[in-house]
Amino acid sequence: MIVAASSIHVTLGEVAAALALVAIAAIASRAWHADLEEDIGIAVVRSLIQLTAIGYVITLIFDEDSALLVLALITVMVVFGAFTARHRASQVPNAFWPLFVSLAVAAAATLGLVIALGIFPATPRYLVPVGGMVIGNSMTSAAVALNRLGEDVHEQARKIEATLALGATSSQAVTPLVRRSLRSGMITLVDSTKTTGLIFFPGTMVGMLLAGADPTDAVRLQLILLYVLLGAVSIAALMAITLARRNFFTPAHQLREPPVP
Amino acid sequence: MLFEIENISYSRSGKLALHDLSARLPVGASSVVGPSGSGKSTLLRLLNRLADPDAGRVVYEGVDVRERDPLELRREVSLVPQLPALIDGTVHDNVAYGPRLVGHSFDARSCLELAGLDPAFEERDAAKLSVGEQQRVMLARALALDPRVLLLDEPTSALDRVARDAVETTLQGLRARTAISTVVVTHDMDQARRLADYVVRIDGGTVEAQGAADEMLGDETEPVIAAAEDAS
Numbered sequence: 001m002i003v004a005a006s007s008i009h010v011t012l013g014e015v016a017a018a019l020a021l022v023a024i025a026a027i028a029s030r031a032w033h034a035d036l037e038e039d040i041g042i043a044v045v046r047s048l049i050q051l052t053a054i055g056y057v058i059t060l061i062f063d064e065d066s067a068l069l070v071l072a073l074i075t076v077m078v079v080f081g082a083f084t085a086r087h088r089a090s091q092v093p094n095a096f097w098p099l100f101v102s103l104a105v106a107a108a109a110t111l112g113l114v115i116a117l118g119i120f121p122a123t124p125r126y127l128v129p130v131g132g133m134v135i136g137n138s139m140t141s142a143a144v145a146l147n148r149l150g151e152d153v154h155e156q157a158r159k160i161e162a163t164l165a166l167g168a169t170s171s172q173a174v175t176p177l178v179r180r181s182l183r184s185g186m187i188t189l190v191d192s193t194k195t196t197g198l199i200f201f202p203g204t205m206v207g208m209l210l211a212g213a214d215p216t217d218a219v220r221l222q223l224i225l226l227y228v229l230l231g232a233v234s235i236a237a238l239m240a241i242t243l244a245r246r247n248f249f250t251p252a253h254q255l256r257e258p259p260v261p
Numbered sequence: 262m263l264f265e266i267e268n269i270s271y272s273r274s275g276k277l278a279l280h281d282l283s284a285r286l287p288v289g290a291s292s293v294v295g296p297s298g299s300g301k302s303t304l305l306r307l308l309n310r311l312a313d314p315d316a317g318r319v320v321y322e323g324v325d326v327r328e329r330d331p332l333e334l335r336r337e338v339s340l341v342p343q344l345p346a347l348i349d350g351t352v353h354d355n356v357a358y359g360p361r362l363v364g365h366s367f368d369a370r371s372c373l374e375l376a377g378l379d380p381a382f383e384e385r386d387a388a389k390l391s392v393g394e395q396q397r398v399m400l401a402r403a404l405a406l407d408p409r410v411l412l413l414d415e416p417t418s419a420l421d422r423v424a425r426d427a428v429e430t431t432l433q434g435l436r437a438r439t440a441i442s443t444v445v446v447t448h449d450m451d452q453a454r455r456l457a458d459y460v461v462r463i464d465g466g467t468v469e470a471q472g473a474a475d476e477m478l479g480d481e482t483e484p485v486i487a488a489a490e491d492a493s
Contacts (some may be wrong), residue, residue, distance in 0.1 A: 161311060162346035162399070166359035166406065167336040176349070252331045254312055258273075 008211050019044070061124045070127050074111075077135045078103045085143035089244075091150025093256060098243035099142055106138040106236035107131055110228050119224055130228065133204075137189060137229045138236035145185025145237040146244050152177040153248050157259040170249035178241050185237030186230075193226050202226070262322075263288045263410065263442055264308060269317030271303060271466075278303045279314070279466040290436055292445045292457030292474070300466040301446045302343065305412050308444065309338040336363070339408035343415040345395035347387040352378075352398050355387050359406045367405045375438070376401035377431035393424030397431065404441075411435075413445045417452065432456055454478045 022044055029036040061069045082100035089095040111131055120126040153160065153174065163173040196202050197219075204225050208218035248256060264286040271279040279300045284293075293301045306312045307319050310331040319326045326334060336359065347355050353369050360367040370380035376397045382390070387398060396416065403411060416432070417425035429452065435441060445456050453460050454474055461471040470477060 158342065158344060159346040159348070162342050163348065163358070165309065165311060165335055165340040165342065166402065167332045167362055168358075169332065172362065250313075252310055252313065252327075254310065254331070258306070258312060 058124075058128055061128060065124060067122070067124075070124050070131070073128060074107055074131045074135065075104075077132060078107060081135050081139035085139045085146070088143040089146035089150055091154055092146045092244050093247040095146055095244055095247070098240050098247070099139075099146070101243060102142050102236045102240035103135055103138050105239055106142075106232045107135050109235055110134050110232040113231070114224075114228055119228075130225070133225060133229065134232040138232050141185040141189065141233035142236040142240035144188070145181045145241050148184040149174075149177060149181040149241055149244065152180060154257070157255060157257065161255055161259055164253055164255070168253075170253045171245065173253075174245050174248070178245065181241050182234075182237050185241075186233055189229060189233050193230060196222075196226065262286070263291075264444075265320040266304070266307075267318050267320065269304075269307065269314035269319065271300075271307065271312065271314045273303070277466060279307075281317070282463065282467050283317075284461045284463075284468050284471055286444055286461065287459050288442050289459065290443050290445070290457045291459040291461070292447060292453035293461045293463060294447055294450055294453045295463040295469075296448055299464045301448075301463055302414050303466075304463065305340065305414050305444065305446050308410075308412055309335045309340050311335075311340065336406045337408055338410040338412060339403040339406050340412040341396075341399050341403050341414065341416060344419055345392060345399050347395055347398060347402075350387060351383070352385050352387050352390070352401075353383045355398050356383075356402045356405045359402055365407070367407075369401075369405065372401040372404045373398075375404050375431075375435060377427055377434070391424075393420045393427065396420065396424075396428060400428075400431065408441060410442045410444065413443060415446055415448070418448075429455060450478055 022040060026037050026040050028034070029040060057073065061073060078100060081103050082096055085099045085103075086095045089099070092098075111127060111134065114120050114130065115122045120130060156177065160173045164170070192200075192202075202222050202225075205218045205222035208221060209215060250256060262285055264284075266282060266284045266286070269279055269282050270277065282300070282304065284304075293304060295301045303312070307314055308321070308326070310326050310329070313327060321329070321334070321338065339359075348358060352373070356369045356372050357367065369383055373380050373382055378394065378397045378401060382394070382398075387395065390398065396419065400411075400413075400416070413432070417428050420428060432443065432445070433456065436443070443456070445453070447453055447456075457474050459472070460474045460477040462469045462477065
């Protein structure tokens with residue numbers, strides 16, 4: 001499905017006017033001593049710089065129409081995504097590589113499938129934004145899943161070691177935790193997918209409506225993206241857990257951080 | 262000889278837990294005694310490769326344990342930890358866990374009986390049992406693996422006197438009814454005397470003395486108990 005391109009022109013003055021809402025946030029923070037004014041300021045500046053920069057990059061990629069540039073951009077997003085998620089999964093030993101591989105596989109598998117199924121054409125205009133959404137959501141999902149896995153392994157080290165003592169492999173010993181971690185990683189998107197259209201309008205749909213697209217097209221594109229994201233986050237969370245769970249153990253199925261005797 | 266422990270050292274979080282420790286554990290009923298923090302539980306975990314020493318080696322029936330498949334070794338040399346750590350489900354689910362991993366047949370009721378529990382416990386929710394009952398389910402699920410050696414880490418430390426006596430009676434019954442060798446870790450010299458024929462006494466991560474229980478547990482009972490109380 002290809003939605004006819006609609007375009008609107010947004011001036012810098014209009015962007016600046018939207019900062020009035022940011023001022024309300026800053027005033028509220030100051031009034032209630034939430035101490036967020038500095039963070040709000042940093043967030044505004046960073047979003048301005050980062051989005052402007054990526055805007056130029058995307059413009060370049062669209063103009064060049066180069067698959068290599070798309071691949072390079074997605075690779076950079078995967079690397080930064082894995083670095084960011086690694087900090088959130090601090091209790092998982094060597095979490096970077098499981099995260100890197102899981103984000104890369106989630107991106108490759110979902111983008112490959114949507115092209116193979118004829119949902120989107122293999123052009124930068126589709127691959128770049130969809131790739132960004134897939135990697136961003138996959139990063140959050142994998143990070144939440146690994147964070148939960150790390151906490152559970154730490155808290156349940158006694159039970160895990162007692163299971164190892166019965167001759168279980170390390171994979172078998174953490175199987176009950178894998179279920180919970182996978183659920184943690186996916187539940188946010190599953191819940192938001194359930195309530196979409198009722199409690200909130202998702203971003204893509206809002207963007208298309210603002211850009212003047214037909215509401216039916218906006219809804220259908222949004223549905224495609226939600227389904228694509230569900231697939232992507234499940235791949236990312238499951239792969240990250242599957243790869244990372246080994247890192248808690250030695251090759252001899254011993255906990256690297258055993259419970260205190 | 263069942264175990265020969267040769268010059269092992271083991272560090273944990275940068276702290277030396279065992280230092281150049283050598284000991285022997287014969288076939289039959291042995292005990293490792295010492296005060297809290299002396300390294301006896303750590304030593305037990307090295308016997309079935311829940312951990313490996315940084316230096317030295319543990320030899321089981323003439324073979325370095327690192328040459329054995331760790332999963333097979335743990336089924337043959339089964340460890341019952343100090344505190345109950347059962348999986349979610351019924352008592353049967355717990356007893357069945359180990360044998361099901363390898364497709365072995367087992368008799369849950371006889372395992373429960375050997376562990377001193379009424380077979381009627383089989384369908385009860387494991388989480389709703391008392392600590393003493395859970396500890397015996399831990400023993401039953403280890404027995405379900407049909408092990409040759411049982412490693413018991415402070416098997417009664419979490420129990421009141423009545424439950425402790427019951428578990429000790431169970432372990433003495435095991436000695437009489439099976440050919441399973443046992444290694445009991447305890448800080449209680451009297452318990453060692455009741456449950457073991459051979460005793461290794463350790464403190465500060467190294468062996469102080471070892472020998473037949475009759476010779477070892479004469480006048481030296483009191484100091485070890487006192488040390489245990491000081492450390493706890």
